[in-house]
């Protein structure tokens with residue numbers, strides 16, 4: 541059984557220092573505990589093709605044990621099978637389900653895209669949230685899903701196709717350029733930003749933390765601000781923008797959001813979801829309204845996440 545000293549030994553020393561500098565010792569300890577092991581596999585039923593009751597019946601027949609998620613009727617926590625087991629099932633191969641972490645399902649729920657609306661998903665691959673939004677919209681309306689990385693863009697196209705998300709158009713380019721190209725065209729914009737991924741660190745998976753450095757966090761924080769400017773420009777007046785990351789440091793979360801409040805005509809809105817394990821974002825030293833944003837602290841069920849909902853004034 542790993543211990544907190546194993547975590548401290550294996551993860552980059554500067555990351556550990558950074559976390560203890562930015563957070564209270566109690567919060568930092570909790571975060572480190574979450575990096576010790578694997579989480580349960582979780583998924584969402586694809587309501588374009590299937591429904592939750594049929595899926596639960598199917599799993600019972602297959603002897604797959606699950607728990608429901610209080611804040612999302614279409615999601616399940618799988619107790620006795622992992623991703624590889626699920627990938628062998630017909631429901632997976634036919635695109636009836638989408639394997640997705642629970643916190644990753646929060647930003648689309650907060651954005652709340654409506655049937656018939658025009659949505660921009662600025663950094664979209666592999667398409668968890670794009671396909672979730674298409675399902676939430678009953679496959680009616682329009683989603684422009686952009687991704688910079690060519691290979692990840694192919695994966696995005698594959699997932700969109702498999703899930704039957706017909707309202708999605710996939711494009712390959714820099715999110716920073718979309719604001720000028722599509723000025724005030726979208727009802728809602730999702731910026732699920734490229735980030736340092738600290739909320740998904742796992743000491744058994746070197747890939748999860750190999751690229752972390754202070755320099756990289758600073759680079760990402762600058763990129764996130766540029767992407768936010770672009771997202772703001774692409775949004776109609778009165779439109780909704782959701783900014784999310786799966787990282788823990790303030791530089792890529794509260795600091796970026798604080799910068800946006802100081803430089804763009806945006807206000808932060810309340811998030812109405814009641815999620816166990818979610819806390820208010822940290823507002824000390826920042827604009828007080830940042831406490832309306834949420835942080836999901838990493839745990840056995842949940843990876844770390846940050847979600848902020850804005851309205852364009």
Ligand SMILES: C[S@@+](CC[C@H](N)C(=O)[O-])C[C@H]1O[C@@H](n2cnc3c(N)ncnc32)[C@H](O)[C@@H]1O
Pocket residue numbers: 644662663664665666667668669670686687688689692713714715716732733734735
């Ligand atoms: C957090 S991931 C998105 C996950 C996706 N929203 C989902 O739920 O499946 C961020 C994505 O942004 C892409 N990316 C990085 N820089 C970008 C840029 N400048 N413009 C557009 N996409 C970018 C990355 O390749 C990565 O696929």
